[in-house]
Amino acid sequence: MSMETTSQDSLAQIKAAQSRPLADPRFAQLNKSTFTENASATSGLTFYDLEVGAKLIYPVLTPLRNMIPRVSGKGGIQANWRAITAINSSGLRVGVSAANRGGVMAVATQDYTAAYKGLGIETSVDFEAQYAGQGFDDLRGLAGKTGLEALMLGEEAMILGGNSGHSLGQTPTPSLSDQTTGGTLAANTAYSVICVALTLDAMMNATVAGGIQGAITRDNADGTSDTFGGGAAKPSTNASLTTANDGNATHALKASVAAVTGALGYAWFWGAVGSEVLGAITTINSVVITAAATGTQTASSLGTADNSVNALAYDGLLYQAMKQGSGAYFATMPTGTAGAGTPLTADDAGGIVEIDAALKSLWDNYRLSPDTIWVNSQEALNISKKIVSGSANAAQRFIFDSSQSQVGGGIMVRSYLNRFSMQGAAVLDIRVHPNLPAGTILMTTRMLPYPLSGVGNVMQIRTRQDYYQIEWPLRSRRYEYGVYVDEVLQHYFPPSMAVITNIGNG
């Protein structure tokens, strides 16, 4: 036996001795832990590391509500005001002959009214919910806070596009064309298409999966109920077309309707005659139908009434501007190519043709310039792209700061220069509004350039009663809260607004 062999043998014996106690049945209990970590976060002697207080992770974006001044009313059921809209409206010449007096001028006046509307929302907290929440959060406080925030969000949507009197009527009958390629529709099959024009209210609450809202009957907290229009116009008459008998299941249907003033979107139903199902919601007046509709709502479920008006709302900025005779600038983009529409047009000089047309009209007719352009994220992106790419060969150039070799990607055009202004170029802010659907642009003015106009705020919220909360008397073991406001949106000069709708994406 060599020295090396002896050492290896000794090491093996030591290892065997070290492992033996654990393997020995007499020491089996030593192999068990008294406490082990539980795999579950809610079992065992494990601390539950829950941060106190619910995180409030939801947006409360109310830019118009934040911007528009609020003033107190003085009773009554509506705000009333009268305005002189033009002086010397007959264009009387001012020259006078010696010792004689001049002609007597005329003025144009207009009466305005805006009826107050009540807005409110309810919340409640069960006794048990409050007990259970002790030590974690103040549920009664949360009920009040979230109620107020929800009311503000609803108020923002109403300020933008509440519609109390602009009926969309019946949606025009769609025009259809059968395309032999581009889709998966069957050959030699009759397809029926129905279109429904939508207001802002309807657009905000519409999805293909969830459907659109016609007449809404809401059950209230006090056991009463209210019925009002959900923003959907009267459905169109159906248009039916049989695809060509070519044996190919590759058909598509192009559908378009005449644009509806006041519509910010269109819902499209298709299928067999009498069984049309919601398949698309567009922000332009056309669509390309390539496959069977995926929604579940049938057109027949909407009935035949026009539900575009909400009697419990006041007119928002969009519908005050689009009202017949408002004097505001209103433009509808042409239908263009079905399914694509007509996008805004770059003028290749750093501007947008359609925006300039609106600004020029406001200057030519009223000698004023808006100060804010409200857009959807789609238009914000498209305006930026058109202004930047349309300026590639223009006289001006963009200079990017590349200090420290760092260049940030992406360009956002945040303002727009109005070339039609008395004070030289006026700057309009471009702001994305969370409730404005794609395809629509709204321009607003906060200050009139008229001397001593008597208009302190061009637009204001006039309240009969500003925000208030009521904790209702107990009628069960539940705390009930209501947050309310009674108000109306006054716009002293609707002609200072401009609206462009039916804008295609591109």
Add this chain to the structure above:
Amino acid sequence: MKLRAPQGCASICHDGRIFVVADDGSIDVPKAIAATLDAHGFTPWADADAVPDTGEEIEAEDVEAPRRINVATLTRAELFAFLRERGASASRRDTNVKLRATARSVLKAQAASKAD
């Protein structure tokens, strides 16, 4: 009003009325709805429009260089040149369909005389 249908369009429905696209790609509709059909790719008809045809192919052999002539793919100018070259009559008022029919007759006559 005569319009040219976009490639692949078989028929349209407007205000409850159905209009079928003809074999030559044309469609006759009331003038009032022509503007509406812009959105569907319809354009004003012009005699110079290339007309989709049935794709029928007729062979022809030239004396110097044998080649295949597809009448369906010839433009209006080429059709006039083809017919003039072979002594066939063609008028500017003739539609492309008529010119193609004449061209096919010429080719068939040539093929028949060759077979004889």
